Amino acid sequence: MIEIRDLTKRYGSFTALDHLNLSLEEGVVFGFVGANGAGKSTTFSILATLLSPTSGDALINGKSVVKEPKEVRKQIGYMPDFFGVYDQLKVDEYLDFYGASYGIQLAERQVLIPQLLELVNLTSKRYEYVDLLSRGMKQRLCLARALIHDPKVLILDEPASGLDPRARVEMRDILRNLKSMGKTILISSHILPELAEMCDEIGVIDNGKLIAHGNVAAIQAQLQGEKRIVLKVTDQLDAVRAFLEEDPHISSIDVIENRLELAFNYRGTDAEQVALLKKAMLTDLPIYALSEEEKDLEDVFMAITKGADNQ
Amino acid sequence: MMERFYNPVLVKELKLRFRSFKSFSGLMFYLAVLCIFIAGFLLLTTEFTGRGFFRPETSFMMFAVLTILQMALVLFITPSLTAGAISSEREKQTLNILLTTTQSSTQIVIGKLLSSVAFLVLMLVAGLPLYSLVFLFGGVSPSQLISIFLFYLVTVVAIGSIGVMFSTITKRTIVAMIATYGSIIFLGGITAFFFFLTMAFHQMGNAIGTGASFMTYFWASINPGALMLTLISPEMGDALAELSGVELPVWITYLIAYVFIIVLCLTIAIKKLRANMKSNR
Numbered sequence: 017m018i019e020i021r022d023l024t025k026r027y028g029s030f031t032a033l034d035h036l037n038l039s040l041e042e043g044v045v046f047g048f049v050g051a052n053g054a055g056k057s058t059t060f061s062i063l064a065t066l067l068s069p070t071s072g073d074a075l076i077n078g079k080s081v082v083k084e085p086k087e088v089r090k091q092i093g094y095m096p097d098f099f100g101v102y103d104q105l106k107v108d109e110y111l112d113f114y115g116a117s118y119g120i121q122l123a124e125r126q127v128l129i130p131q132l133l134e135l136v137n138l139t140s141k142r143y144e145y146v147d148l149l150s151r152g153m154k155q156r157l158c159l160a161r162a163l164i165h166d167p168k169v170l171i172l173d174e175p176a177s178g179l180d181p182r183a184r185v186e187m188r189d190i191l192r193n194l195k196s197m198g199k200t201i202l203i204s205s206h207i208l209p210e211l212a213e214m215c216d217e218i219g220v221i222d223n224g225k226l227i228a229h230g231n232v233a234a235i236q237a238q239l240q241g242e243k244r245i246v247l248k249v250t251d252q253l254d255a256v257r258a259f260l261e262e263d264p265h266i267s268s269i270d271v272i273e274n275r276l277e278l279a280f281n282y283r284g285t286d287a288e289q290v291a292l293l294k295k296a297m298l299t300d301l302p303i304y305a306l307s308e309e310e311k312d313l314e315d316v317f318m319a320i321t322k323g324a325d326n327q
Numbered sequence: 328m329m330e331r332f333y334n335p336v337l338v339k340e341l342k343l344r345f346r347s348f349k350s351f352s353g354l355m356f357y358l359a360v361l362c363i364f365i366a367g368f369l370l371l372t373t374e375f376t377g378r379g380f381f382r383p384e385t386s387f388m389m390f391a392v393l394t395i396l397q398m399a400l401v402l403f404i405t406p407s408l409t410a411g412a413i414s415s416e417r418e419k420q421t422l423n424i425l426l427t428t429t430q431s432s433t434q435i436v437i438g439k440l441l442s443s444v445a446f447l448v449l450m451l452v453a454g455l456p457l458y459s460l461v462f463l464f465g466g467v468s469p470s471q472l473i474s475i476f477l478f479y480l481v482t483v484v485a486i487g488s489i490g491v492m493f494s495t496i497t498k499r500t501i502v503a504m505i506a507t508y509g510s511i512i513f514l515g516g517i518t519a520f521f522f523f524l525t526m527a528f529h530q531m532g533n534a535i536g537t538g539a540s541f542m543t544y545f546w547a548s549i550n551p552g553a554l555m556l557t558l559i560s561p562e563m564g565d566a567l568a569e570l571s572g573v574e575l576p577v578w579i580t581y582l583i584a585y586v587f588i589i590v591l592c593l594t595i596a597i598k599k600l601r602a603n604m605k606s607n608r
Contacts, residue, residue: 061603064423064427065426065427065604066423066426066427066601066603066604067603067604068603068604085604086429086431089427089428089429090429092427094423094424094427096420096423096424098420099420099421099423099424100419100420100421101419101421102339102343102419102421103343104342104343104346104347105339105342105343109339109342113335113338113339114335114424114428116333116335116338117335117336117425117428117429117430118428118429119429158424161424165429
């Protein structure tokens with residue numbers, strides 16, 4: 017459905033995108049992770065036919081964004097990270113205007129508008145002025161607008177930015193709904209952990225390069241390498257610490273005295289971890305629980321962005 | 328058939344324009360200026376007695392001044408309506424969304440221009456009853472009035488195109504506004520200055536024999552004020568022809584020049600609307 021080939025964008029000497037390659041199947045929900053300025057919005061702008069790449073191309077449903085931008089526009093619904101609305105325009109007029117902009121006939125628009133408002137839970141706001149809506153409602157309205165011409169692909173740049181938790185949950189529910197409708201969805205978001213469960217694939221971009229691409233679990237494994245394990249003890253923190261320090265796979269031991277916990281990084285394989293556990297059980301150390309600290313995408317994101325800052 | 332000519336941007340703009348209080352206050356301001364002027368003129372010529380009389384020549388005089396005044400008002404108002412056409416969409420962050428729709432650049436630019444022109448036409452039409460007061464007293468032919476209004480339209484579309492062009496190529500409305508007013512100062516003021524300058528040169532040069540006369544004609548013929556004068560009193564045109572030696576009526580040159588401006592500005596605007604795209608489709 018989406019084929020990005022050697023996409024490069026330079027602004028003078030600054031390279032925003034560096035030979036980006038990406039291929040996505042139809043119906044996939046793709047999450048784009050990366051620090052601010054990593055090239056997410058640039059990629060999305062190129063896919064939305066707002067920006068020409070310096071070199072390379074991207075095909076959406078077989079149509080080139082460089083050679084056939086008008087055809088591409090029929091295939092995509094784009095929601096920018098920042099967008100405004102017209103004052104003095106009512107919700108249904110707003111949708112009607114964009115519907116007409118896509119060449120949809122009046123009779124068809126009149127059928128579509130209530131359906132779309134239903135989809136994004138804005139039916140009750142149909143005759144209200146757009147600029148009086150809350151941020152979350154505007155965001156949902158913008159999503160409805162992006163859907164008006166029934167595009168196959170949705171390109172959503174930070175669709176949940178600036179939303180309160182409730183609005184985020186609503187947005188997520190709508191996106192889940194769209195996924196079930198078989199849309200191919202590209203999302204960039206800094207609240208990706210929340211969206212992780214609905215993303216089939218994740219791409220990590222850093223300095224204009226795609227540094228990882230795959231399903232969520234694979235990316236986590238690829239990017240973190242070592243796990244963080246937490247031990248709970250009833251007593252003898254120092255003895256447990258001394259025991260742990262003997263293992264060559266263990267590093268960065270933290271002792272949390274008030275909770276009687278020890279956390280450490282573990283580099284070994286699963287088999288080596290079994291051996292470690294057996295060994296621990298044979299000692300008299302008062303260990304009563306062991307757990308692996310769940311690293312979610314947020315941690316991955318933090319790790320990547322930290323890496324980017326250090327460069 | 329209706330759908331074929333349906334321009335979403337035009338319809339949306341008209342809707343927004345007539346919902347804003349600014350448009351009506353603008354219209355009121357415009358009509359108020361015309362009213363004050365006409366009332367003042369009538370009072371002055373009748374010497375504030377209310378019993379004075381009004382000759383056809385005086386009526387013609389009023390017509391002439393009113394025409395120039397209306398032209399000045401149109402020149403003054405058009406940039407404020409058109410210079411924000413594209414840049415205000417950019418400032419309000421609505422332009423990107425508009426550009427990802429399947430509307431062509433031409434459709435968007437023309438829609439923007441037509442909505443502004445439509446409002447200016449409304450202004451001119453709203454002023455017609457005041458204008459027609461001169462018919463009450465005679466001295467002016469209807470065909471003269473029609474040709475003057477047609478040239479208002481040409482001028483409005485040309486200035487509007489300049490405004491839309493600057494609005495497209497500059498990032499900010501204020502810059503586009505200044506540039507458009509600058510163009511008007513050029514067309515209305517600088518050309519007049521050059522006209523007098525070349526005329527003076529010509530008169531001095533008569534002894535030396537320079538051929539500055541064509542330039543004299545050119546500067547006069549692209550000046551909206553000069554055009555209006557020749558439309559009001561054809562003798563002015565004859566005098567200019569005699570002075571410059573160019574027989575071509577001023578309105579023809581004006582029409583050609585302004586149609587050229589319209590085409591050029593709209594082409595640039597259409598080309599530059601999707602400036603970040605190499606191909607403009």
